[in-house]
Amino acid sequence: RLLHNSMYFLTCFCCSHPTSCCSVAEIMSVLFFHTMKYRPDDPSNPSNDRFILSKGHAAPVLYAVWAETGYLKESELLNLRKVDSILEGHPVPKQQFVDVATGSLGQGLGAACGMAYTGKYFDKASYRVFCLLGDGEMSEGSVWEAMAFASYYQLDNLVAILDINRLGQSDPTPLQHHVEKYQRRCEAFGWHAVIVDGHSVEELCKVLNQPRHQPLAIIAKTIKGKGIPAAEDKMGWHGKPLPKDMAESVIKELQSRILSCNKRLYPSPPNEDASPVSLRNIRMPSAPSYKAGDKIATRKAYGIALAKLGRYNEHVVALDGDTKNSTFSELFKNEHPNRYVECYIAEQNMVSVAIGCAVRDRNVVFASTFATFFTRAYDQLRMAAISESNINLCGSHCGVSIGEDGPSQMGLEDLAMFRAIPTATVFYPSDGVSTEKAVELAANTKGLCFIRTSRPENSIIYNCNEDFHVGQAKVVYKTNDDHVTVVGAGVTLHEALAAAEQLKKDRINIRVIDPFTIKPLDSKTIIDNARATRGRIITVEDHYYEGGLGEAVCSAVVNETGFTVHRLAVSQVPRSGKPHELLRIFGIDRDAIAHAVRKVLSSSANAK
Ligand SMILES: Cc1ncc(C[n+]2csc(CCOP(=O)(O)OP(=O)(O)O)c2C)c(N)n1
Ligand SMILES: *[C@@H]1O[C@H](CO)[C@@H](O)[C@H](O)[C@H]1NC(C)=O
Ligand SMILES: *[C@@H]1O[C@H](CO)[C@@H](O)[C@H](O)[C@H]1NC(C)=O
Numbered sequence: 001r002l003l004h005n006s007m008y009f010l011t012c013f014c015c016s017h018p019t020s021c022c023s024v025a026e027i028m029s030v031l032f033f034h035t036m037k038y039r040p041d042d043p044s045n046p047s048n049d050r051f052i053l054s055k056g057h058a059a060p061v062l063y064a065v066w067a068e069t070g071y072l073k074e075s076e077l078l079n080l081r082k083v084d085s086i087l088e089g090h091p092v093p094k095q096q097f098v099d100v101a102t103g104s105l106g107q108g109l110g111a112a113c114g115m116a117y118t119g120k121y122f123d124k125a126s127y128r129v130f131c132l133l134g135d136g137e138m139s140e141g142s143v144w145e146a147m148a149f150a151s152y153y154q155l156d157n158l159v160a161i162l163d164i165n166r167l168g169q170s171d172p173t174p175l176q177h178h179v180e181k182y183q184r185r186c187e188a189f190g191w192h193a194v195i196v197d198g199h200s201v202e203e204l205c206k207v208l209n210q211p212r213h214q215p216l217a218i219i220a221k222t223i224k225g226k227g228i229p230a231a232e233d234k235m236g237w238h239g240k241p242l243p244k245d246m247a248e249s250v251i252k253e254l255q256s257r258i259l260s261c262n263k264r265l266y267p268s269p270p271n272e273d274a275s276p277v278s279l280r281n282i283r284m285p286s287a288p289s290y291k292a293g294d295k296i297a298t299r300k301a302y303g304i305a306l307a308k309l310g311r312y313n314e315h316v317v318a319l320d321g322d323t324k325n326s327t328f329s330e331l332f333k334n335e336h337p338n339r340y341v342e343c344y345i346a347e348q349n350m351v352s353v354a355i356g357c358a359v360r361d362r363n364v365v366f367a368s369t370f371a372t373f374f375t376r377a378y379d380q381l382r383m384a385a386i387s388e389s390n391i392n393l394c395g396s397h398c399g400v401s402i403g404e405d406g407p408s409q410m411g412l413e414d415l416a417m418f419r420a421i422p423t424a425t426v427f428y429p430s431d432g433v434s435t436e437k438a439v440e441l442a443a444n445t446k447g448l449c450f451i452r453t454s455r456p457e458n459s460i461i462y463n464c465n466e467d468f469h470v471g472q473a474k475v476v477y478k479t480n481d482d483h484v485t486v487v488g489a490g491v492t493l494h495e496a497l498a499a500a501e502q503l504k505k506d507r508i509n510i511r512v513i514d515p516f517t518i519k520p521l522d523s524k525t526i527i528d529n530a531r532a533t534r535g536r537i538i539t540v541e542d543h544y545y546e547g548g549l550g551e552a553v554c555s556a557v558v559n560e561t562g563f564t565v566h567r568l569a570v571s572q573v574p575r576s577g578k579p580h581e582l583l584r585i586f587g588i589d590r591d592a593i594a595h596a597v598r599k600v601l602s603s604s605a606n607a608k
Contacts, residue, residue: 021060023225035209046277057089100387103383107140109352134165135162164182169239288436289464297458301429302394318367319368389447401490402579403577413543423446424519474516484538519552527556537557
């Protein structure tokens with residue numbers, strides 16, 4: 001029967017990764033028709049065992065097994081990679097049997113960890129999580145971050161199958177067929193590791209039946225291109241379709257063997273012990289309780305808000321990477337220790353675990369670290385968008401305003417990074433009230449949400465009953481006769497307000513806008529208000545020039561005639577110092593804003 005399903009993926013040979021599929025034909029057959037418990041007619045059933053194809057380029061073999069289960073029509077396989085087919089070149093969640101997109105190698109096991117953690121500790125259900133990895137992929141550090149996480153949290157419901165087929169794309173893998181070296185590495189990371197012949201159905205069945213007390217690594221020695229005589233264990237065939245005559249002879253050989261086998265296998269159903277979860281309407285039961293004039297850092301307001309959200313919504317979970325007493329996710333942990341996952345200093349894995357925890361709508365996930373450390377997980381964030389994930393990320397310590405710790409700790413590219421993600425919403429709250437609203441909105445907003453928080457304490461500027469919406473800016477300071485519109489966020493909004501007071505003494509009035517979300521940006525409020533100031537806009541941000549608030553505003557007003565946007569941002573790699581010194585040196589403090597306002601006004605006076 002397994003040969004029969006091999007034939008299905010042979011039908012996909014026209015244009016994909018045949019040799020990468022051939023090495024795992026027996027592994028896939030055993031997993032899907034012997035080991036895993038699931039409902040083939042309901043691939044996303046919460047009680048099903050989970051499968052993640054970390055080596056996503058072997059997608060055709062995944063599609064082949066789902067055709068073999070009857071879920072996919074065999075004829076659909078012939079549409080592989082066509083623009084109107086769901087069968088894309090790599091797995092994506094538009095296929096109901098796919099939880100997370102794969103194809104950027106090294107990320108599947110981290111997501112599998114999030115799913116296994118959820119199964120064991122949140123759902124307390126019996127489903128298992130199986131993840132198939134390539135040996136070339138084992139060079140990715142993120143794989144080993146996940147290995148460490150799985151053993152630390154004793155994820156005995158997690159099985160990693162390593163397809164040791166010796167070859168990568170352009171070269172043999174560093175360890176080639178030295179399976180014992182893989183075994184020692186896995187054991188050193190706290191896994192139970194077993195070497196098997198990956199083409200022996202019996203050996204695979206036996207090892208998968210063993211009782212488990214640790215995460216299990218099955219180190220499967222395989223042959224890349226197995227079953228295609230001319231390509232077996234040979235360089236030069238990765239990702240290449242077979243020539244027609246070669247494909248035909250391989251198919252013929254398989255068909256002759258299939259004729260002698262007419263037994264059909266069916267997977268066993270799961271134990272129905274993962275209950276459905278509703279993540280709709282994750283609400284705060286009461287308004288924020290800040291007093292006008294109180295001072296609080298938005299990072300702290302984040303922790304307070306998250307703990308509060310968790311108090312009333314049992315499916316809210318928080319992750320952090322050993323920065324919880326800086327990001328203030330610690331406040332959540334103190335109140336809800338069973339729903340806090342310490343991911344330690346492994347930000348790539350933290351994002352993958354977050355994605356895994358959020359699949360099948362099991363949890364509302366918030367993961368936090370310094371904004372700048374999300375840069376090293378950008379590939380994971382990009383894949384989160386492709387995975388249609390709804391995770392929420394909070395990045396604290398944005399900008400030069402963190403002060404003394406210096407540039408290695410300052411988030412200065414994070415707005416650019418998150419703005420570029422198509423499914424992302426970017427919150428940049430400026431006080432405690434708006435931070436609490438951002439947390440509540442993020443929990444209910446589809447796609448990726450990023451909340452940018454700051455270290456300095458700033459005054460509460462909003463009334464606790466103020467209503468906030470995604471894409472709705474606030475005019476926080478105005479008169480009937482304003483000359484310039486200033487757009488600032490976080491610390492620079494407070495600097496803009498101070499500049500407004502300064503300028504008022506010289507009878508220069510400015511309008512100050514808080515965008516609240518940088519993406520989507522409230523173009524209408526900005527344009528309408530800037531019209532009242534003759535199209536004069538100044539943006540000021542604690543971020544590098546490229547890709548931040550200023551560029552967002554520029555693209556919003558690009559079609560307005562007579563508008564000018566003057567941008568203030570950080571133009572060089574900063575240094576240590578006191579926050580107010582750094583804001584001054586890098587030209588984004590109240591004096592710099594007041595100076596820019598005067599300059600804009602004098603140049604427009606000269607132009608007359
Ligand atoms: C992060 C990343 N880097 C590079 C690639 C390009 N790539 C696709 S498959 C492949 C080789 C994979 O080798 P291995 O993991 O051993 O899988 P095999 O095809 O041998 O089963 C490479 C380099 C990728 N998809 N992702
Ligand atoms: C975090 O907690 C540790 C351990 O208590 C402490 O040493 C450290 O100073 C704290 N860091 C911050 C930023 O408060
Ligand atoms: C600017 O105008 C072009 C052409 O009409 C339009 O396609 C585009 O969406 C406009 N951009 C903005 C930001 O309004």
